[in-house]
Amino acid sequence: MTDDPKLTSRQQSVLESMRGAIKTPPLPVRSCGDCAKCCEGWLSGSVYGHAFSPGTPCFFLEKTCSIYKDRPVDPCRHYRCGWLAEDTFPMWMKPNLVNVIITKRENKERKISYYVIDQAGDGFDQKALNWLVGWATRTNSNIECCFGGEVKRIGSPEFVAM
Ligand code: SF4
Ligand code: SF4
Structure with a gap:
């Protein structure tokens, strides 16, 4: 039994999508x-x-x-750091929580975009670094990690050799 009056299938589908939208919690604002x-x-x-x-x-x-x-x-x-600019990076990876700042950059000459990962605290969150390395590997993204004066690149052969 339902309280809904007779609806066309289109009206029913609009109603259901509205109900779904109400149930979906709002995305947290960055x-x-x-x-x-x-x-x-x-x-x-x-x-x-x-x-x-x-x-x-x-x-x-x-x-x-x-x-x-x-x-x-x-x-x-x-x-705007990467965390602020892109939903790609999880909420828990806010720079002041993990001591890591992500910055998107582009080498215009070679048309290669990449993310610079800078240490932003006396200690950085190993979990964040592991997440970034896993993400770069999975998505074929380029990352340049700058920690303790060392620079390490992960990504395409062209980017690594840049
Ligand atoms: S504190 Fe930050 S936002 Fe303010 S002037 Fe300095 S760099 Fe800019
Ligand atoms: S590092 Fe912090 S203050 Fe700077 S843009 Fe990112 S979230 Fe904002």
């Missing part, structure tokens, strides 16, 4: 939130003439960005 790893001195860049680089945090970083509303377009507004 946002930087409490993460400031890209400002903490694990990546390199310059803001209003102040350089930051591995070991030197951004001049404007206090507990959070002290000039957030006035932060420049480049690099601050343009930069």
Whole structure:
């Protein structure tokens, strides 16, 4: 027995897809939130003439960005780490949780895109690294891991030899 009035099959299918949508939990929203790893001195860049680089945090970083509303377009507004930009990477791999920052790059000359994996903390999460290596192998993606001054590439022969 059903309370639904007589519906055409098309109406029934629309109704069922609406019911399905209501039951599906919303995807979690990705946002930087409490993460400031890209400002903490694990990546390199310059803001209003102040350089930051591995070991030197951004001049404007206090507990959070002290000039957030006035932060420049480049690099601050343009930069989105891989975790923030792509659903591919699991939620648990947020940079401040695993001490790893993923950055998508492209070698335009050779038309090769790849992901740079930077260490972003005194220790990094081995589980995250294992996940990234497994993912790159499964999906034929190119990754360049930069840990402790060492660079290791995994991916196509052309990328590895780059
Ligand atoms: S590392 Fe990614 S998630 Fe963290 S603040 Fe930077 S862009 Fe946002
Ligand atoms: S200006 Fe703000 S957003 Fe830009 S790198 Fe510095 S702390 Fe981060």
